[in-house]
Amino acid sequence: MSRTLVTGIGTLLTGDLDAPVAEPEDLLIVDGLIAELGTSARPGDVDQVIDAQGATVAPGLIDSHCHVVLGDYTPRQTAVGFLASYVHGGITSVVSPGEIHLPGRPHDAAGVKALAVLAQRSWSEYRPGGMKVNGGAVVLEPVLTPDDFKELASLGVRYAKFGFGRYADPADGLAQVKAAQEAGILVTCHSGGASIPGSKPITTEHLLSLAPDVCGHLNGGPTSLDAAGLRTIVAETEMALQLVQAGNLRSAIELVDLVREHGAGHRVVLGSDTPTGTGTMPLGVLKTVAELSSLAGVEPPVAWAWATGNVSRIYGLAAGVLAPGRPADLVVMDAPWGAQAPDALGALARGDIPGISLVLIDGEIKALTSRNTPAAARKARITPEVPEPPGSAHVC
Template sequence: MKTAIVNIGRILTGDIAAPTVAGDAILLDAGLISSVGTLSASQVESADVVIDAAGTIAIPGLIDSHVHITFGDYTPRQKTVGYLESYTHGGVTSSVSASEVHVPGRPKDPAGVKALAVAAMKSFQTFRPGGMKVHAGAVILEPGLTAQDMVELKALGLRYAKAGFGAFETPFDYAPIVKAARDAGLITMAHTGGSSIPGSSGVWAEHILAMNPHVSFHVNGGPIAMPEAGFRRLVDESDVALQICTAGNLRTALLVAEMARSSDKLDRLLVATDTPTGSGIMPLGILYTLSHLCSLGGLDPELAFATACGNNARVFDLNSGFIAPGRDGDIVLIDACAGGSQDDALSALRNGDIPAVSAVITDAVPRFVGRSRNTPAGIRKVRTASSKIVELFEGGAH
């Protein structure tokens, strides 16, 4: 399918090093972005669907790099069906499993945790709730797992390993198996902060430094933050990616973001939600956290979006998260909400408002055009200007 988006007001790339690109149009073809900038009349006419962006802002689809998926579009923690599809109405087009720890009765032996991770990975390879890509399957590191297990999991296609919920005596004991997972080519993540589920323990900066994972998950607390002195240690003494989450401590999220900005390490800052958990289901969670970073933390919106797009994509090795030729055709159009005090999405974020999500496209296929059911309407009328197929993709009302 070929989709053209025209009449774009601004294009944010998702790249922290070059957050904007000139142009007013994007062409998507066969699931990927094929052209960014200016389209010729013939390129527009060749599209199956043409979307009039009406001057709204185009961003890469948001990547929520901390979602506790289980199986299917269902969360047993909140007993809710359809939450992932709902997240697409918050502009989230990709999610990364933070481990399938909330599967009821989850196994804890080596064979069981391996089987659980592989089954989750494979079950989401073709299942796209609302068009979302779900990068599932994160093996929960437990005593008894070996370096050979990590090699075998990598050979099966698994990409992620998670420390923090296993039955190790102390968090320091994770270090050898985290190293083995890294050596095998897995991307390693570690719970950070106070205990979040019965039987787990708090993980603080000294533990993260000893483990040396790729990502310090919810470094601002999931939901309880670690002792304050640890934040500076992680920024200065490691190259670990620092993930801040909506379901964590807001004050320390702002603290970490400012430390990263002032140390010229914003490329290590990631934004995610850490949901669904006891904090609930948050389809607009990333947008709220970005509004906090901009309005309370003074971060430029163009850079803030990169923390939820390209930074996540780079750390988790995804082809989404950037608006550039060859990247996944995942685009979101955003605007200021109707009835607010601002006249564009970036000004709204600086003001502390969430933007309106006016269209979501994944794999070059429009999922809805005109209005998200989870945000107020935008002030501009995004519409399907032409379609050679039956579906017009108009979004429904609340």
């Protein structure tokens, strides 16, 4: 049994939208799970002590829209190791919207199902840099039948993506969207203008007809719906509202205003929508949190909950909330060294990227001294000392 005590917490974010900040009490991790918040355990009772030294402790970010393929490689950007690098941006889990960037991606029923199952199985076993990848979303095609979706669900496929299949008109996908949902598969739908050659624009009317569970990149992927369409989706549906870094920032700010107006914060999830033509962005989700906090007036703990607990609840994940029994996927962060803010939340409110000094996944240290963020003003201290994990930054 492994036991880790996290102490010296200055601010504790929970990821729970209803109570996004908790009293900064000590936290006990046992065998990779959060065992106690407000523990009475002391350093002599545990194997490892993490002293946050007054910094902020938060659940690891969950990128709800990450374009994985197979392995830690993106053919769109011919980049290797991008997922391990995303861990250094505080992202401990990602959700795949289907392995749509696979060269030669199949469109026949047998190939579509085989790819989804292969990716689901592969990502269940492979964790680059410790990253948890929820992959293997089936890409909806007109050849798929209700029995296909029942088979996929029985084999562990949990997600589906609509918007890249060979439909003459997106409205023709209604049968597949409904069949997937009836099989218990969560459906995310592209929204807005076409994202890559071969895809089609999906309008407000399409979305209202299809009624997916998640309205993908509602602020644009990269082109958003118009203002009237954004209002309609927020006000007249119950879809989850996905805001992404690779979208339209102006639309994201307009959407935050609509979310406030309609009390729809429980429906908001954040993602990067990368790697795409925008590139690989290890700080993509963290940057979105900073932008929404500084430009749209979202309280940083709320924005953090949109990127953690909300994603966990909507996608049915275990991680994302700091509570007993949940995976100990944690980020320790502070204001960047030399910044004008006193702590990580102050940095986010100014639009600054916090400095990450520690990332834990299932209670194991996966990153020290993030190679992608600025240096943290206050760094976590580990007892007994541990070496820098492979891929961490090295002090010059």
